[in-house]
Amino acid sequence: MLSLQHVTKMIDAQPLVSDVSFDVEKGQCFGLIGPNGAGKSTLMKLISGVYDTTGGQVRLDGQPIKRWSHKKRAQRVSVLTQDGLSPYPISVLNAVMMGRYPHLKFFQRESDDDMKRVQDVLAITGLSNMQDQMLDTLSGGERQRVAIAKAMVQEPDLLLLDEPTSYLDIGYQTEVLNLVQDWQKRTGLTVLMVLHDLNLAAQYCDRLILMDKGEVVKEGTSDDILTTETLATVYQTTPEIVRHPTKNIPQILL
Numbered sequence: 001m002l003s004l005q006h007v008t009k010m011i012d013a014q015p016l017v018s019d020v021s022f023d024v025e026k027g028q029c030f031g032l033i034g035p036n037g038a039g040k041s042t043l044m045k046l047i048s049g050v051y052d053t054t055g056g057q058v059r060l061d062g063q064p065i066k067r068w069s070h071k072k073r074a075q076r077v078s079v080l081t082q083d084g085l086s087p088y089p090i091s092v093l094n095a096v097m098m099g100r101y102p103h104l105k106f107f108q109r110e111s112d113d114d115m116k117r118v119q120d121v122l123a124i125t126g127l128s129n130m131q132d133q134m135l136d137t138l139s140g141g142e143r144q145r146v147a148i149a150k151a152m153v154q155e156p157d158l159l160l161l162d163e164p165t166s167y168l169d170i171g172y173q174t175e176v177l178n179l180v181q182d183w184q185k186r187t188g189l190t191v192l193m194v195l196h197d198l199n200l201a202a203q204y205c206d207r208l209i210l211m212d213k214g215e216v217v218k219e220g221t222s223d224d225i226l227t228t229e230t231l232a233t234v235y236q237t238t239p240e241i242v243r244h245p246t247k248n249i250p251q252i253l254l
């Protein structure tokens with residue numbers, strides 16, 4: 001579904017991302033992990049089309065996304081960042097409705113069908129009773145939920161999340177990731193997310209890609225990646241690895 005082939009990005013003759021290749025199949029959730037400055041956000045910008053690649057290609061369903069129109073990209077790829085939606089004084093309903101815009105023609109008004117999709121998503125995300133509330137009166141966690149609802153009504157094939165849980169307490173962290181996971185299972189959505197929390201990455205991602213200095217160090221399951229030896233090669237620490245008592249996945253202790 002998503003295929004990166006020898007993707008490289010240079011800025012001012014500095015390689016920010018070097019020769020990165022990997023494939024994500026439809027319906028999979030991949031986690032992008034690695035230390036600060038590893039190139040994760042740059043890679044996300046290359047995939048979403050914010051940056052052009054200096055070398056190599058990003059393909060979606062076999063087609064180079066570089067050649068896609070902005071509109072087509074907006075219909076198929078949705079991006080969620082750590083900040084969620086900015087706290088503008090617009091209602092939750094209107095903010096979520098904006099997710100339908102890539103599907104509307106110029107000056108076309110939202111149809112009853114668009115409104116139904118929005119109402120369905122507000123119900124799924126538990127936002128129905130907040131739909132008239134203004135975004136700038138919501139907490140960061142609530143705004144992140146609105147951002148997910150907006151992404152859902154966009155009905156993308158690929159969801160890119162760049163540290164979606166950074167500013168959230170543990171309750172909201174699991175809420176946001178559970179919402180994404182339920183959505184993924186319901187629709188076959190493909191997900192690529194940057195996470196600093198390696199324990200959450202192990203719990204929510206099918207496979208992990210460990211990056212350092214702009215390169216992929218290793219790709220594999222959480223069992224392949226979350227080992228003391230592998231993590232010690234890129235993080236300046238040697239964590240203990242334990243098994244999650246009920247989920248049977250590796251978890252780290254510092």
Ligand SMILES: Nc1ncnc2c1ncn2[C@@H]1O[C@H](COP(=O)(O)OP(=O)(O)OP(=O)(O)O)[C@@H](O)[C@H]1O
Binds near residue numbers: 036037038040041
């Ligand atoms: N526009 C830019 N111009 C020059 N250098 C940049 C630019 N954007 C990022 N960099 C540099 O590229 C490197 C990778 O940055 P990037 O933000 O992709 O890393 P990251 O893995 O997402 O880091 P973090 O986990 O800290 O968010 C860093 O050294 C950063 O300073």
